[in-house]
């Protein structure tokens with residue numbers, strides 16, 4: 001799987017130490033780019049000093065997903081040290097040394113093999129150093145708990161005693177270095193307490209918003225509520241009269257790359273004074289070109305587009321002809337709204353920008369982008385910009401963006417003092433990069449024997465890539481069709497099409513990206529076909545998965561769906577949920593399955609609907625195949641989390657558009673799941689020896705369709721539009 | 728501006744702020760108690776919860792002038808050494824993910840336990856229903872509250 005080149009570099013960090021640098025590869029494109037420039041940046045370094053202390057310096061960031069616990073576990077396993085003997089350090093942002101970026105559920109999945117190889121390489125070097133010192137064969141030595149032990153003579157040397165000699169040895173080839181037999185794993189596969197948790201129960205954990213530096217000023221920005229609008233004129237007289245307000249300044253919108261709205265910044269001695277100052281601003285907005293957009297106009301435009309053929313992204317057999325002569329034909333339209341990320345910690349960034357250098361504290365999933373964004377705004381050379389990645393109060397894809405960084409840099413540069421720029425919750429809801437709006441039209445056919453024989457799926461959405469790609473290189477379908485184009489079920493006549501619908505609403509990556517949209521549609525529609533065939537929804541799916549296949553769609557995709565594993569989680573979820581067993585009156589069970597980030601998750605939801613039509617989710621049983629689970633309790637926590645996030649989008653909040661702006665502004669009108677609505681969530685892991693795959697996101701996509709299918713089972717009502725506020 | 732005295736975690740501190748300033752921003756910006764979080768500013772999420780005279784209060788909508796001279800406890804004052812049974816239970820159940828909401832959760836849960844040492848699920852829903860955790864840690868929170876109540880923090 002790892003196509004990355006292996007690197008070892010010794011003795012770099014001053015003093016005698018064994019230093020190993022290496023890359024993770026989760027993205028072939030990034031890999032290719034890397035191959036061209038030298039020296040290659042590494043994702044991580046292992047550092048073993050003379051005291052024997054092992055440090056893993058990594059550019060991956062912690063969002064609560066447990067990556068900074070799982071990664072040292074993998075390293076400790078191969079290096080044969082105690083798990084708590086590995087210190088983890090967050091790498092300083094320097095793209096010439098580190099490759100940054102946390103997302104795509106890739107931190108553990110992408111680092112698995114490289115971390116093992118690097119740990120094994122360092123171990124081999126220590127073994128060879130000891131063997132040389134003793135003048136014995138390396139094969140007679142072994143690593144054990146931070147020592148190299150020479151079996152026959154019962155002598156041993158601590159790693160710290162060996163680093164100097166080891167660091168001078170040639171570097172083993174990563175691809176040939178012997179890895180541990182997984183049967184001997186004693187750390188990987190254990191549930192280990194996350195290292196970041198204690199600081200999160202006593203208020204000592206420092207998030208971006210908690211950064212305090214001497215002389216800090218606080219800023220908020222008034223942005224045009226309409227997407228693409230700007231301030232025509234403003235009067236700051238009243239704002240400046242508020243006690244504590246220091247500066248009021250206009251910051252321009254920055255387009256491609258950052259997509260900031262621009263606006264009027266108010267800088268003050270405290271956050272509250274800045275907020276008060278902003279409220280006192282008098283601004284005439286120029287509402288820009290999208291002021292007439294609404295959810296209504298978007299739906300109408302999508303309907304029109306969906307009536308015409310889109311770009312064909314998969315075509316097998318002849319769906320159109322089969323549908324014409326079909327025994328039973330099912331037609332359906334599904335619709336999903338924009339979704340806000342609504343991370344608990346709103347966007348913020350703290351900067352201290354001087355004439356010749358800058359420092360920034362950013363809760364970001366993309367520290368190197370933070371640095372280049374600051375360089376662009378300030379004109380400072382990147383090496384003079386020091387970015388600290390702070391803890392993040394949730395990421396979910398939102399913190400991949402650099403808009404809040406650009407704004408902070410603009411303000412920080414203008415006022416010449418350290419500034420913390422904070423978004424209020426209202427700013428966060430109104431100026432997110434939302435999950436796309438989507439409109440799907442489907443037709444399917446079932447033959448006399450109850451087989452699904454045709455599937456015609458037309459997807460229309462506000463394309464992420466149309467928003468982000470340079471206009472001459474847009475591939476609109478690229479982030480929209482996963483989970484639909486790679487339909488796991490064997491339907492002989494299959495056609496999938498895509499077309500974007502124009503919109504002024506900013507969109508981007510939302511936890512699990514298109515998988516959450518498409519799973520709702522695909523798993524809902526397959527349930528509809530099962531109902532048309534008068535078949536049990538589970539049995540119907542199982543039959544369509546009976547013949548094992550590998551599905552690699554689109555053909556240039558890096559992942560391939562293995563229908564055996566897909567069926568495996570369906571079977572497991574059904575068994576654990578007691579599929580087919582009686583339920584209390586009024587309850588229904590629904591099942592759904594999805595493949596995303598190379599992992600497989602099936603969920604069975606138990607739902608009832610009360611007299612007022614409100615749905616209640618009582619239980620969600622999840623079966624997960626994410627390869628080998630490095631830290632099983634961490635995996636369970638991620639799946640529990642993804643289910644709740646998915647249920648919020650299924651049953652609670654949505655962003656609707658009117659007058660070119662988001663209608664919601666805070667948690668009173670963008671509601672999310674709360675503790676009193678929380679179902680029992682059970683997570684069952686498939687015991688697997690496959691490489692670890694993504695886990696931060698894959699639990700999300702099946703949640704909404706499992707609930708909708710359960711509502712159908714309970715009430716006979718088929719719900720095709722989210723959120724389901726009332727049945 | 729007004730000269731006020733806040734007794735935060737047992738320490739008396741003078742602040743000079745407009746009395747309508749929310750307690751949240753005085754704690755965070757003027758006094759440096761950053762464990763208390765901002766999430767919504769309108770009593771919707773619970774991230775800013777502190778105790779005022781032992782009662783859970785949303786500091787984002789509590790004008791500082793109304794708590795002059797009163798005893799305020801923030802997450803930093805829940806215990807000196809993470810020894811509060813709820814803190815121990817939170818660790819044992821591996822509750823926090825991003826962790827941002829957890830200060831508020833712990834402050835409401837501790838006010839609940841002080842009043843009702845053996846809370847039912849319904850009590851927990853009542854006490855924590857006003858809180859939001861976007862990481863979805865609710866199930867573990869419920870388990871941890873019960874664990875602490877049963878004296879099983881460890």
Ligand code: FES
Nearest residue numbers: 766767768773787
């Ligand atoms: S910040 Fe006070 S309740 Fe949300």
Ligand code: FES
Nearest residue numbers: 825826860861862
């Ligand atoms: S742990 Fe992240 S919001 Fe609760």
